[in-house]
Amino acid sequence: xxxxxxxxxxxxxxxxxxxxxxxxxxxxxxxxxxxxxxxxxxxxxxxxxxxxxxxxxxxxxxxxxxxxxxxxxxxxxxxxxxxxxxxxxxxxxxxxxxxxxxxxxxxxxxxxxxxxxxxxxxxxxxxxxxxxxxxxxxxxxxxxxxxxxxxxxxxxxxxxxxxxxxxxxxxxxxxxxxxxxxxxxxxxxxxxxxxxxxxxxxxxxxxxxxxxxxxxxxxxxxxxxxxxxxxxxxxxxxxxxxxxxx
Amino acid sequence: xxxxxxxxxxxxxxxxxxxxxxxxxxxxxxxxxxxxxxxxxxxxxxxxxxxxxxxxxxxxxxxxxxxxxxxxxxxxxxxxxxxxxxxxxxx
Numbered sequence: 001x002x003x004x005x006x007x008x009x010x011x012x013x014x015x016x017x018x019x020x021x022x023x024x025x026x027x028x029x030x031x032x033x034x035x036x037x038x039x040x041x042x043x044x045x046x047x048x049x050x051x052x053x054x055x056x057x058x059x060x061x062x063x064x065x066x067x068x069x070x071x072x073x074x075x076x077x078x079x080x081x082x083x084x085x086x087x088x089x090x091x092x093x094x095x096x097x098x099x100x101x102x103x104x105x106x107x108x109x110x111x112x113x114x115x116x117x118x119x120x121x122x123x124x125x126x127x128x129x130x131x132x133x134x135x136x137x138x139x140x141x142x143x144x145x146x147x148x149x150x151x152x153x154x155x156x157x158x159x160x161x162x163x164x165x166x167x168x169x170x171x172x173x174x175x176x177x178x179x180x181x182x183x184x185x186x187x188x189x190x191x192x193x194x195x196x197x198x199x200x201x202x203x204x205x206x207x208x209x210x211x212x213x214x215x216x217x218x219x220x221x222x223x224x225x226x227x228x229x230x231x232x233x234x235x236x237x238x239x240x241x242x243x244x245x246x
Numbered sequence: 247x248x249x250x251x252x253x254x255x256x257x258x259x260x261x262x263x264x265x266x267x268x269x270x271x272x273x274x275x276x277x278x279x280x281x282x283x284x285x286x287x288x289x290x291x292x293x294x295x296x297x298x299x300x301x302x303x304x305x306x307x308x309x310x311x312x313x314x315x316x317x318x319x320x321x322x323x324x325x326x327x328x329x330x331x332x333x334x335x336x337x
Contacts, residue, residue, distance in 0.1 A: 014337050022337055031304055035311040038324035043337050071331045074324060083325050086332065145326045146319050166336055171327065175317050178310055196311075199327050202334030233307075 002033045003075065003087070005236060006099050008044055008065075010088035021046050023091050024073065025065045025102065029236040032196055037078035039087070040198055040235060042102055043069035051163055055109045057101035065094065067106035068160060070168060070235070072199040103240035109168070111135075111157055112232070113244045115225045122221055125158050130208070133167035134158060136219050139206040141171075151214050152206060153186070153193055155227060165203040170195055170227060181233050184226035186219050195230030254288070265290065 003009065003026045011022040023044030026033065033039055048056050048064045056066040079085035094102065107113070114120055125134050133139055133154045140149040152169035154161065161167045172191045176183050183192040207213075219227070232238050268274070268290055272281040275289045314320065331337075 011337055017337070031307045032311055035308055036315055037321070038327070045337075069336045071336065072324065073328050073331070079328075080321070080325055083328060085328075086337075141326070141330060143326050143330055146322050150323065166334060171323060173317070173319060173323070175319050176314060178313065180310060182307075182310065183314075194314075194323075196314075197324065197327060199331045200334065200336045201330050202336060205330040205334055 002030070003039050004093075005030050005033065006094045008059075008091040008093060009041075010091050011043070011086050012088040013086055020091075021063075023063065023065075024071075024087055025094055027070060027102075027106070027235045028196055029234060032234055033075075036196065037075050038072050038197065039075050040070060040072050040196060042067055042106070043071060043200075044091075045069075049164065051160070055105040055160075057098050057105060059098055060095070065098065065102050067102055067109045068156070068164075068168070069166075069200050070106065070198055072197050100240070100243070103237055104243060106235065107237055107240045107244045109157065109160070110155055110228050110231060110237075112228050112237070112241050115221070115228050116241065116245070120221050120225060122224075123158065125162075127162050130210075132158075132161045132165050132203070133169070133206055133208070135161065136221075136224050138172065138214050138217050138219070139169075139208065140212055140214060141201075142205050142207055149207065149212075151191070152201070153219060153227065155198065155224075155231070156200075166200055167206065168198060168200045169206070170198045170231070181226075182230045184223065184230045186223045186227070187216055193227045193230060195227060196234035198231060198235070261287070 005026050008023045008025045011024050014022045024041045026041040028040035042065045044063050044065045046063050052068050055068040056064045074085040076085045076087045135154050135158050138151045138153050151172045154167045156168035170193045174191045176192050182195050269283040269286045272286050
């Protein structure tokens with residue numbers, strides 16, 4: 001049975017976490033969840049970092065669902081034997097208010113109001129830009145996929161990336177040709193961003209050295225706007241974006 | 247002239263039997279009791295057409311995702327993304 005948007009599932013076998021303390025609040029839309037074998041959602045944790053509060057919502061049970069840690073995991077019935085899904089049994093659902101607040105945090109995290117404004121302006125990287133993943137730039141993943149180190153586009157804000165060294169990214173692919181919002185074209189159509197596969201990686205999972213960077217390594221503001229528009233579809237953020245604009 | 251200055255086109259049409267009860271229940275459409283039959287039917291047309299468009303868009307979206315799921319790289323990519331995510335300690 002497909003997971004439903006807004007439900008919370010236990011994350012199982014999390015190292016150094018007590019059983020049941022971590023959850024996964026499903027955020028990808030229900031068309032995606034009905035068909036796809038990997039699902040997107042926000043991590044639910046008992047505690048968050050101080051600068052994570054504006055992207056998070058405190059739930060009735062005292063835990064926090066945080067849009068700064070939206071991840072993509074294999075659906076429980078679709079994971080290959082060697083890589084079981086950590087998505088466990090249901091822990092209930094977000095209330096409408098909690099879901100709205102989480103979406104609002106996600107919209108802020110993705111800088112959607114700025115990108116959808118009439119004159120978007122990217123903020124410059126803060127501090128030493130060589131030490132953390134930069135918003136709007138592409139990095140190769142450390143782990144090869146189908147024999148190749150794939151490119152990931154950073155969509156999380158620089159202040160967050162700098163402070164935590166973790167970054168939310170979407171994978172890119174040259175395989176998908178569909179010319180639709182969910183797979184926006186970047187680099188003149190040579191590749192597309194897979195918005196529904198947004199996930200969050202730690203510092204060791206992206207190759208930061210200059211010699212490892214892809215060429216071109218940067219997306220334009222127009223491309224970044226198209227990418228967040230795609231995420232708005234796959235993660236159902238259109239209503240939240242409208243709320244942010246009013 | 248409709249709401250917001252939109253010009254409404256007037257046509258004569260047969261109302262299916264099932265729909266003939268609709269004007270007695272304007273509240274089902276969020277309209278106040280006493281709303282005219284023509285206003286109820288006008289709203290019904292609008293809702294029906296929007297539903298058709300939404301269902302069509304959703305069917306296209308499902309087909310798009312189904313095609314993406316068949317991408318030969320897809321399984322390897324999503325499994326790898328899960329591994330990278332879990333190793334990262336973001337959970």
